[in-house]
Amino acid sequence: MAAGTASAPALDQRRRPPAKTPFFARRRTRDLTLIWLFLLPSLVIFALYRIIPLGWNVLLSLEFWSPYKPARFAGLYHYQEMLFYDDAFWKVFWNTIIFMASAPVGIALALGVALLVNTRVPGRGVYRTIVFMSYPVMTVAVGIIWQWLYNEKVGLINYALISLGVINRGIPFLQDFDLALPAVILASIWQVIGFYMIILLTGLQSIPPNLYEAASIDGASAAQSFWRITLPLIRPSLFLCFVVGIINSFTAFDLIFVMTGGGPGHATDLLVTYIYSSAFKLSKFDYAAAMTVANFLLFLGLAFVANRLAGGEAGAIKRGA
């Protein structure tokens, strides 16, 4: 009994949970607080400049809105207008898709160039610099350069084609409904190809050479090495280029604006240029907001598809990596 009474408090003490550390004194809480404090400025800026405008934009797309009048609820009116009545919207929507679809062409070309300048060619550093030089050039300047190159009367391309006897009259590249968009896409690819090349070159140079040596010993051909080693191992670089390509097609505003202004007709208008024209030239801010939502959804969908193609974990940080 005595033993029993003597051991009871000791048992109680053993069973009692350890003294609670105050919430704010816990290490985990402190770490989390610190993390959130570091993240807070970025999150505030992100919310201010991305989330709130996006939310406001969605709201705007559901209203009849003008800078001069009080807003009225419009429901899905602008979306109906966009989907069923505005053929220009569909034209510029497909233009945007085509512009985007041209990204792989640029990436393929850049990969070719990257493979070339990755070999032991004499002066490869110079070639790399030359190819990359187009990228830092201001987009407006790129537009002006290509506008001149394409000029029907005094353009270098037409001059070359006439001199070579390929054509006998200048081609109005930027005035032709069928040629204007490919012409603008070519200028865009020319500008960004240097950037793609550098990204892909970095990917190529990170492939361990012993993989190629092993493949060579096993009798793999150059093509097999390319398809089985090079291409799978530069997939993250390709993904990055693809994402940049998509973003580029959403932000090619200045190039289009300088080279064609979206014309002829809407032949070179992209969603981004059409949204701008609708808002600021036609004062249809509400309608432009609806198109911006469509643009955002398109972008979201493409980013999702690209992520899936890249293995579903693009941008993820692996623990212990």
Place this chain on the structure above:
Amino acid sequence: MNEGGTARRDKGGRNVKKFAMLLAAGAMALTAGFMTGGANAADKKITVVTWNIPYYKDGFQKWVDAFKKIHPDFDVERIDMKGTELPAWYQTQVVAGTPPDILDLQGGIWLEYASQGGLTDLTPYLKRDKEYTDRIYPEVLNNWVYEGKNYGAPMYISKTLLFLNRKMMKEAGIEKDPTSFDEMMADAEKMTGPGKSGFMTLNFDWLYWPLFKMNGIDFVTPDLKKAAFNTPKTVALVKRLADLTKKGVIDKISWTGRWVEPNGAFAAGTVGMLHAHAPAYLWFKSKADWVNSDTVGAINLPGDWSTPNSHAFVMSAGSKHPEEAWDFMKIATSGDGAVTFGEQTNNLMGDKIADQELMKYFEKNIPAVVPALKTQLEHFDKLTGNWPFAKDAEIKDAFYPELQAALLGQKSAEDALNAAEQKVNRILQSQ
């Protein structure tokens, strides 16, 4: 000891509190002072936005000096914007609640703003200040009327005319200026050759519409409620223009270029005729040595139809100082202010009396520009393309791409005009 320490701490605490309160009071007083000062400064200021005339500094200062004589306690802030940037900038200012008091606008941009209540109705001011109103050409003033209300004080006036490359005409054996559409196109055909085209037009802001009007085509019904352009006559004309474009008689840039491209092409000396508005003359003259009064002729388009593309000062509905703003507008658009502006920018103004002085000035100093300027004061009864549509920009955007597709051979004239008619009617009904 402890009590003494507590007392010292209390006293110290009270001092800190006092200091903090003093600081706060000082800060509040300063803020209040700044705010009052700021409010006063803002209260006594008008803002004037001009359209792409950054070089116009001395003249603007003269306007300000004249304004300050009647409003010495007011400041004038001046902002100059490029035409392409002005609408976007202005509308963001309106949304922000800080629209400028006075705005220089061109063409039909003002209609959108006026129809939505964004501009001040100037009719009461014009009725009150008869002395000013009587100086202005009534037809020019009428260009700034929407639903019976006047929204603009005319600045410089410009409308379309036909420039003739006399060198090319001579080479093609053309001795007489064209007097009809058919003659004009026949002459254009004669001047066309390798690297040369006979005719070109500007296409923005309805500037091409005189080509249709001279062929008897109306864009809308007189009540502005329904499209009237989709007729067999228009189909035939569009087909003809498309055919001439395909042959190179009409330069393709006519339908694709904006301002620089067509005027630049005419400056190159390879275009026989240019249908443009008067300011084009000094632009292409500045780019080409060959341009002078002997080599370039300036006449009214056969049939005398023209599209105005003038400028006016308008007043924001949000102006806090409408009386002062109106005074500034009068100073800038009439009398000495108008003469100063006309001389420094080589334009004619909406003020009849100022224009007499300006014509004398141009005859003496820039005689080459006189023939073009003379056309600007003629045939005010034959203005077209200046319909007061509330959704002017939207109608243009619905119509022109369809027309352009037909003119460049992308669509048949019938299909393009049908589609355009449908779109234009939809907008007209929603106005």
